[in-house]
Amino acid sequence: MTILLLGSGGREHALAWKITQSALCQKLFVAPGNAGTSAIATNISISPTDFGEIKKLIIAEKINMVVVGPEDPLVLGIYDFFKEDDFLKNIPVIGPSKLGAKLEGSKEFAKEFLLKHRIPTAAYHSFTKENIEKGFHFLESLKPPYVLKADGLAAGKGVLILNDLNEAKFELSNMLLNEKFGIASSKVVIEEFLDGIELSCFVLTDGKNYKVLPTAKDYKRIGEGDTGLNTGGMAAVSPVPFATPELLEKIENRIIKPTIDGLREDKIEYKGFVFIGLIIVDNDPYVIEYNVRMGDPETEVVIPRLKTDLVALFQAVAEEKLNEITVEIDARAATTIMVVSGGYPEEYEKGKVISGIETITDSMVFHAGTKLENDKVVSNGGRVLTVTSFGTDYQEAIKKSYQNINKLHFDTMYFRKDIGFDL
Numbered sequence: 534m535t536i537l538l539l540g541s542g543g544r545e546h547a548l549a550w551k552i553t554q555s556a557l558c559q560k561l562f563v564a565p566g567n568a569g570t571s572a573i574a575t576n577i578s579i580s581p582t583d584f585g586e587i588k589k590l591i592i593a594e595k596i597n598m599v600v601v602g603p604e605d606p607l608v609l610g611i612y613d614f615f616k617e618d619d620f621l622k623n624i625p626v627i628g629p630s631k632l633g634a635k636l637e638g639s640k641e642f643a644k645e646f647l648l649k650h651r652i653p654t655a656a657y658h659s660f661t662k663e664n665i666e667k668g669f670h671f672l673e674s675l676k677p678p679y680v681l682k683a684d685g686l687a688a689g690k691g692v693l694i695l696n697d698l699n700e701a702k703f704e705l706s707n708m709l710l711n712e713k714f715g716i717a718s719s720k721v722v723i724e725e726f727l728d729g730i731e732l733s734c735f736v737l738t739d740g741k742n743y744k745v746l747p748t749a750k751d752y753k754r755i756g757e758g759d760t761g762l763n764t765g766g767m768a769a770v771s772p773v774p775f776a777t778p779e780l781l782e783k784i785e786n787r788i789i790k791p792t793i794d795g796l797r798e799d800k801i802e803y804k805g806f807v808f809i810g811l812i813i814v815d816n817d818p819y820v821i822e823y824n825v826r827m828g829d830p831e832t833e834v835v836i837p838r839l840k841t842d843l844v845a846l847f848q849a850v851a852e853e854k855l856n857e858i859t860v861e862i863d864a865r866a867a868t869t870i871m872v873v874s875g876g877y878p879e880e881y882e883k884g885k886v887i888s889g890i891e892t893i894t895d896s897m898v899f900h901a902g903t904k905l906e907n908d909k910v911v912s913n914g915g916r917v918l919t920v921t922s923f924g925t926d927y928q929e930a931i932k933k934s935y936q937n938i939n940k941l942h943f944d945t946m947y948f949r950k951d952i953g954f955d956l
């Protein structure tokens with residue numbers, strides 16, 4: 534089978550690494566990919582949201598399956614684009630329909646879905662500029678901290694958590710009246726603050742059946758001790774040490790099953806990954822967000838722990854036969870630690886030559902923001918590389934990642950040195 538994978542981050546390098554291990558995959562294209570994917574697959578310089586160019590590539594290269602890494606093409610409706618095209622309609626797209634992708638593309642849609650299907654989540658109301666006064670009153674009725682969420686996609690930046698009521702009112706105005714996050718914040722969800730610990734679970738569904746993948750926890754803040762600005766994610770650990778079998782059972786019964794049943798009940802076509810962000814309060818799970826794709830860098834720990842052939846899983850998703858496959862998971866712990874450009878998540882420089890990658894033999898190095906320039910790997914993004922290691926427990930895995938990160942070098946390189954401090 535010839536497969537096309539869309540995206541260019543560490544998530545896509547990890548997916549490409551796993552896909553190319555399958556005997557079912559004869560050829561893999563990655564659009565646009567990075568220096569890491571170019572070493573194991575064929576990079577094609579096409580944007581994941583340029584559906585017209587993607588169609589031309591599918592025809593020219595006789596591609597049999599499309600795997601979608603990031604959310605943008607899904608929210609823009611790549612699944613429906615294929616379904617509605619005479620030539621493309623029989624080529625499976627691993628990812629939800631446009632309606633399914635609204636679970637990530639609209640916080641309000643996700644909240645309505647959660648409520649309708651009685652899935653535990655924080656209480657909320659949503660507001661637009663027309664009823665902003667009601668928004669102010671609602672804030673007054675809540676206890677701090679105040680949680681404000683831009684309804685639409687805001688590259689992970691659309692959530693504000695504020696301690697001061699006046700600041701919360703100011704930011705609500707900023708979002709609704711001044712388009713702080715562009716049209717993404719023309720509607721704002723205000724939500725009850727949940728005080729607990731976070732973890733994420735990952736599910737692969739064919740719309741009828743589902744398989745639960747390993748749990749993971751990421752480290753979102755740039756600074757040690759979880760301080761400073763939010764990033765796409767600075768590290769991840771899988772499994773999450775505090776996810777006991779009792780908690781996992783609650784998550785499956787109260788969250789995962791009703792989510793998959795809800796999709797079917799609402800006739801939402803969904804053949805792909807569901808990433809459920811949870812907060813655990815007094816041992817009970819609450820959904821804080823849905824993402825309609827795998828996480829990055831969570832993929833870089835979840836996928837290496839998957840022993841089952843990923844392409845066989847995707848085929849089963851396409852054929853709605855996921856119930857016929859057994860998923861095997863490596864019992865070892867995996868951790869990944871991200872190496873970023875100095876200055877990220879604010880301004881940073883690109884084009885720095887990276888050395889030492891080839892000296893790492895007992896960890897996996899996944900490229901996030903890299904490209905080849907005169908046959909040299911250079912930095913090409915905020916998040917640059919991530920080092921994934923296995924261990925009998927997360928401490929051992931973290932230690933190995935740190936040992937190997939020390940073999941890497943590029944000008945301005947930064948990484949967090951406290952991963953696991955909270956576990």
Ligand code: AMP
Binds near residue numbers: 689694728821
């Ligand atoms: P989200 O983009 O919805 O995942 O939110 C980003 C981050 O904000 C989450 O990872 C949580 O740390 C935090 N957060 C979101 N919603 C809540 C909530 N209701 N209570 C407490 N923290 C929250």
Ligand code: GLY
Binds near residue numbers: 831
């Ligand atoms: N690491 C969080 C995300 O992928 O959204």
